[in-house]
Amino acid sequence: MELLSGGEMIARALEDEGVEYIFGYPGGAVLHIYDALFKDCKVPHVLVRHEQAATHAADGYARATGKPGVVLVTSGPGATNAITGIATAYMDSIPMVILSGQVQSHLIGEDAFQETDMVGISRPIVKHSFMVKHASELPGVIRKAFHIAASGRPGPVVIDIPKDITRPDEKFEYDYPESVKIRSYNPAQRGHTGQIKKAARLLLGAKRPVIYAGGGVVQGEGSELLTKLARHLNVPVTNTLMGLGAYPGSDRQFLGMLGMHGFYEANMAMHHSDVILAVGARFDDRVTNTVSKFCPGAKIIHVDIDPTSISKTVQADIPIVGPVGAVLTELQTQIEQLQEKDGAGPDEGALARWWQQIDEWRDKHGLWHGRRFDTSDHIMPQEVIQTLYKVTGGEAYVTSDVGQHQMFAAQYYKFDQPRRWVNSGGLGTMGFGLPAAMGVKLAFPDSDVACVTGEGSIQMNIQELSTCTQYNLPVKIINLRNNYLGMVKQWQDMQYEGRYAMSTYEDSLPDFVKLMEAYGHVGMKVDKLSDLEGAMSEAFAMKDKLVFMDIFIDPMEHVYPMHIAPNGAMNDMWLSKNERT
Amino acid sequence: MRRIISILMENEPGALSRVVGLFSQRGYNIDSLNVAATEDPTLSRLTLTTFGDDRVIEQITKQLNKLVDVVKLVDLTEGAHIERDLMLIKVRATGVERDEVKRTADIFRGQIVDVGPNVYTIQLAGTAEKLDAFVAAMGDAHILEVVRSGVAGISRGEKVLSL
Numbered sequence: 076m077e078l079l080s081g082g083e084m085i086a087r088a089l090e091d092e093g094v095e096y097i098f099g100y101p102g103g104a105v106l107h108i109y110d111a112l113f114k115d116c117k118v119p120h121v122l123v124r125h126e127q128a129a130t131h132a133a134d135g136y137a138r139a140t141g142k143p144g145v146v147l148v149t150s151g152p153g154a155t156n157a158i159t160g161i162a163t164a165y166m167d168s169i170p171m172v173i174l175s176g177q178v179q180s181h182l183i184g185e186d187a188f189q190e191t192d193m194v195g196i197s198r199p200i201v202k203h204s205f206m207v208k209h210a211s212e213l214p215g216v217i218r219k220a221f222h223i224a225a226s227g228r229p230g231p232v233v234i235d236i237p238k239d240i241t242r243p244d245e246k247f248e249y250d251y252p253e254s255v256k257i258r259s260y261n262p263a264q265r266g267h268t269g270q271i272k273k274a275a276r277l278l279l280g281a282k283r284p285v286i287y288a289g290g291g292v293v294q295g296e297g298s299e300l301l302t303k304l305a306r307h308l309n310v311p312v313t314n315t316l317m318g319l320g321a322y323p324g325s326d327r328q329f330l331g332m333l334g335m336h337g338f339y340e341a342n343m344a345m346h347h348s349d350v351i352l353a354v355g356a357r358f359d360d361r362v363t364n365t366v367s368k369f370c371p372g373a374k375i376i377h378v379d380i381d382p383t384s385i386s387k388t389v390q391a392d393i394p395i396v397g398p399v400g401a402v403l404t405e406l407q408t409q410i411e412q413l414q415e416k417d418g419a420g421p422d423e424g425a426l427a428r429w430w431q432q433i434d435e436w437r438d439k440h441g442l443w444h445g446r447r448f449d450t451s452d453h454i455m456p457q458e459v460i461q462t463l464y465k466v467t468g469g470e471a472y473v474t475s476d477v478g479q480h481q482m483f484a485a486q487y488y489k490f491d492q493p494r495r496w497v498n499s500g501g502l503g504t505m506g507f508g509l510p511a512a513m514g515v516k517l518a519f520p521d522s523d524v525a526c527v528t529g530e531g532s533i534q535m536n537i538q539e540l541s542t543c544t545q546y547n548l549p550v551k552i553i554n555l556r557n558n559y560l561g562m563v564k565q566w567q568d569m570q571y572e573g574r575y576a577m578s579t580y581e582d583s584l585p586d587f588v589k590l591m592e593a594y595g596h597v598g599m600k601v602d603k604l605s606d607l608e609g610a611m612s613e614a615f616a617m618k619d620k621l622v623f624m625d626i627f628i629d630p631m632e633h634v635y636p637m638h639i640a641p642n643g644a645m646n647d648m649w650l651s652k653n654e655r656t
Numbered sequence: 657m658r659r660i661i662s663i664l665m666e667n668e669p670g671a672l673s674r675v676v677g678l679f680s681q682r683g684y685n686i687d688s689l690n691v692a693a694t695e696d697p698t699l700s701r702l703t704l705t706t707f708g709d710d711r712v713i714e715q716i717t718k719q720l721n722k723l724v725d726v727v728k729l730v731d732l733t734e735g736a737h738i739e740r741d742l743m744l745i746k747v748r749a750t751g752v753e754r755d756e757v758k759r760t761a762d763i764f765r766g767q768i769v770d771v772g773p774n775v776y777t778i779q780l781a782g783t784a785e786k787l788d789a790f791v792a793a794m795g796d797a798h799i800l801e802v803v804r805s806g807v808a809g810i811s812r813g814e815k816v817l818s819l
């Protein structure tokens with residue numbers, strides 16, 4: 076058997092694990108590892124400009140590919156800088172393995188230079204973590220970390236590695252384990268057949284059914300099965316912010332996103348439904364509005380790989396714990412069997428009436444059924460996303476930051492495929508968009524990758540423009556320029572009588588066009604609607620250039636619909652500045 | 657309702673902090689906590705008592721089960737079980753009080769395990785309720801120090817919590 080140092084083992088294990096990219100930043104505690112990577116490792120390393128960006132880039136890569144993202148950071152500040160990105164991945168159940176350097180074992184606990192208790196600091200935001208005690212543990216720990224990160228409900232796993240563990244002069248036998256067995260970790264492999272049968276009956280008897288699908292369907296590769304089931308039953312589907320693309324956005328049966336800024340027809344259908352099939356979604360507060368008023372007439376079937384997600388906020392009538400793929404496959408079979416054997420439903424008359432009702436809702440206030448926003452002298456943000464959709468043929472990977480621009484992108488870009496929409500839904504991390512786009516672009520260099528952002532968010536990780544220069548990452552940045560922290564301003568308009576406390580930058584914004592030139596990129600300023608489509612086509616035609624489009628939009632526009640809170644139900648919405656349900 | 661949750665978990669560094677951290681992170685309360693290695697040195701047994709309605713308890717047990725270090729878990733209060741809390745209590749005992757303290761200890765089947773001219777240290781084992789009753793019977797005036805192990809519990813009959 077081969078003898079390797081700890082540093083060499085890490086390099087080799089990442090190869091053996093089939094890792095495509097390492098996103099990281101060096102420092103004292105990880106220098107042995109970096110030296111080993113430099114000397115002999117087939118896995119390319121991407122040097123970011125801030126460790127937070129390393130985590131977001133790894134995260135973007137993971138969301139777009141389904142494979143775990145890999146991060147390497149040094150101890151102390153390197154590790155703490157990674158925390159926001161780890162929390163972002165945790166909240167959205169994204170597989171990620173974070174290798175963090177640690178001070179030498181004998182210095183731990185002495186407040187040594189650049190010492191932080193990384194295992195402790197990251198504990199509430201990881202799926203699991205390891206502190207390596209001896210170099211010989213490394214292959215096993217790394218194998219376990221990847222297994223835990225990617226299986227069950229995915230999530231980030233931290234491996235904290237004291238510097239002495241990686242020293243080059245101490246070598247040990249290296250053997251990368253073929254398989255992993257962890258006696259205390261056995262995620263469900265299939266759902267409970269009895270429960271699935273009950274669910275099948277309930278769905279076949281439903282008069283006003285809705286499928287509510289979340290990020291779990293994307294993560295669990297369940298999109299095709301879900302689509303098949305929905306079409307078979309002729310049931311309307313709504314996706315969460317995390318689930319966009321789980322069901323084809325341009326399909327007739329798609330109701331749009333639901334929740335706080337969800338579509339009128341989606342929220343109305345949920346509220347009036349008699350049966351909800353929730354798949355890989357978690358009934359979080361941005362979806363449900365007031366829990367006690369949530370969908371009063373609905374029986375709820377809840378499918379999720381994580382039992383803690385079930386009946387956490389909304390009680391499920393038929394809980395089913397299991398992987399989305401296995402459960403949906405069995406559900407489809409059960410439904411077909413019931414239909415064949417007992418000639419059971421679906422109730423076509425009831426469904427026809429239900430669709431008629433849904434079409435009425437769509438005609439009345441549906442965002443895709445008529446123009447639902449004003450005209451003004453400015454470009455409207457919705458028009459920017461519509462143009463982006465048109466110019467990219469609906470095929471782009473779209474990452475976003477957090478704010479109004481994120482909601483407009485979620486509402487107006489119709490995602491027909493899973494993994495194309497990459498955003499921080501759970502944590503809502505401004506600064507996510509650009510580094511995430513880097514990770515996506517590395518994974519899919521031939522695809523269009525657009526980062527929809529705002530002036531606030533982009534400046535939170537703008538240093539990554541330099542990384543894009545170094546690795547030639549020609550992403551397209553679509554800046555919805557409203558000169559405000561727009562989402563904050565919207566709340567201040569609606570709840571604080573327009574007192575814009577700290578939501579303006581006054582005249583402090585940089586000239587983004589010049590800034591792009593400074594980095595060797597291309598900047599474009601667009602302030603006329605008539606120029607928009609031409610300019611955007613031009614930007615996307617520059618295949619090997621990062622282009623930043625600074626698009627001046629109506630600064631006063633709000634995102635609608637918007638749930639009325641507190642105490643509102645799913646169907647209580649503002650539909651425009653002066654119209655409500 | 658009061659619950660006794662007993663957990664078999666990996667005897668790994670950090671495992672305990674993950675359990676305890678979960679409670680503070682999610683706003684659950686821990687009333688008592690007891691943990692030690694088992695006959696299998698790779699496993700430790702943790703027993704905790706907590707309060708909550710059925711929904712909260714369901715979430716607590718699910719969240720605990722989700723921790724990678726947790727091997728198995730049982731809510732002992734769901735069935736017949738035995739619970740024991742161990743208390744060492746140091747009380748002032750001078751003059752006539754000495755007899756009275758001893759008599760009360762006897763009634764509760766406590767043992768005096770250390771004697772000083774002015775103090776007794778009494779050891780008492782039983783349900784948490786019984787220990788509470790003893791503390792109440794002693795009255796504040798006498799008590800110098802109380803140390804309790806926290807509840808440890810086990811199911812009655814054949815039922816076992818093991819691998």
Ligand SMILES: Cc1ncc(C[n+]2csc(CCOP(=O)(O)OP(=O)(O)O)c2C)c(N)n1
Nearest residue numbers: 478479480503505529530531532560561562
């Ligand atoms: C790191 C972080 N800090 C603060 C917030 C709170 N926040 C949510 S949206 C928003 C404004 C975003 O402004 P901008 O990026 O310009 O986008 P816009 O809403 O104008 O489209 C803020 C400050 C956040 N989500 N993330």
